[in-house]
Amino acid sequence: MYTDEIYSRTRAWAEQGLFLLRELLPVMAPVARYEGWKPPERQTLADLLSASARSSESALLLVAYVQLWDAEILVRSVTEGSLKFCYLLQGRENFEERHRQYAHDLFQIGLFKDHKKAADLLAVVPNPDDRIWKPIRDRLLSDTELTSIGDAFGSSQRRSLETKWGFTGLIGELARSGDQLTKGFTGFAHGYSMASHIHHADSIGTSLAIERDLRSTERRDKVLLAHSARLISDILSCFHLRLAVGYRFIQHDFDPVVSAAEKIQKFRETFDGVYSDWMNVEYPES
Structure with a gap:
């Protein structure tokens, strides 16, 4: 069992992330409604966007209940769906x-x-x-x-x-x-690789959760909070990338993309100190 603080903070973050994601989803409407799509193209992109949004929400619900390793698998799916969307609309x-x-x-x-x-x-x-x-x-x-x-x-x-x-x-x-919009996508590779271990239940994947739960309460709680913040942040980053690439492709006014980025950044500020707290416990300065 985790501490009450862990459950309350991860649930609050996940709920806020979910509400923000739902608030921002309509901003994707100009991409979905773009008149330049042929019907099959519109359907393909709608399917891909819907799949990414659905898995994003599911991952956030898992984070709310501190099921972080299972959430990793869904974030892996969101990452891959976003990558394919960005590749499709790159040019x-x-x-x-x-x-x-x-x-x-x-x-x-x-x-x-x-x-x-x-x-x-x-x-x-x-x-x-x-x-x-x-x-x-x-x-x-x-x-x-x-x-x-x-x-x-x-x-x-x-x-x-x-x-x-x-x-x-x-x-x-x-x-x-x-591509300047997607140059940071390589940063998702590490999380994607770790989620692959979990997804395929290899010896690394099956040992990760057990090893963490055997740590001291302080070490475990700090990494749980940092892990939760990273998962939520990745979900929102993927949404922003899909939005930016979509708006660029249809040559739409970029102001809504900038506004979405500002809202995401403001939400991320609620994570301030979580990563440094974990680093100070796990890797204290000598």
Whole structure:
């Protein structure tokens, strides 16, 4: 059990972060309603923005109950969704090609892989034709569809596209581009990597939470507060990046983006001293 201070402070921060996020969400409306989108493009971006917003709220709810390691996994999803959104809208000259890769090519490859996994499952059950397995059978492609996708995207092409659109590939591409709006995205790489350990339940991921809970109360509480503040800050930073990149792409007045940044910064000021308090306990000056 954690102290009352931990529960009260993390819940207050998470609630304030959630209210701020909901206050700022309508500022994204000009991007969603931009008349320059073709219907499929509008749907793709709406899906991506909705997924990022939904996972952001879920992560904040987990922080409110001090479930920080589980929140890390959702923040990882928010980070990746934001990265893909920013990559899609990085420039008008390559938007259509990137949209095709993300919304069509990778979608088809996903269907192909889902078919293989569904077929593997049906191959090991004793009654694959039974009604109970119909939801799985519905994931199977027809022979024609399977051949069409396999011919269109060979194994090397599938690997190349998935690597390009993976976190490391996208981070590398944005870093090399010199884009001023996304240059700080590489800072999310460490948290993303740590969340990967937790997500995949490797020996590092499964030991993190236990090791922390075995620390002294002072050490544990200081890092819990610093960790909570960082998760909330990352969520809001991702929102601001999506907003800024979206406004730049549609060439909209940037004042709402500046105003959103000011509100986020004002909220961050409530975290003042949390990081230094943790550093002073965990890494005291000699």
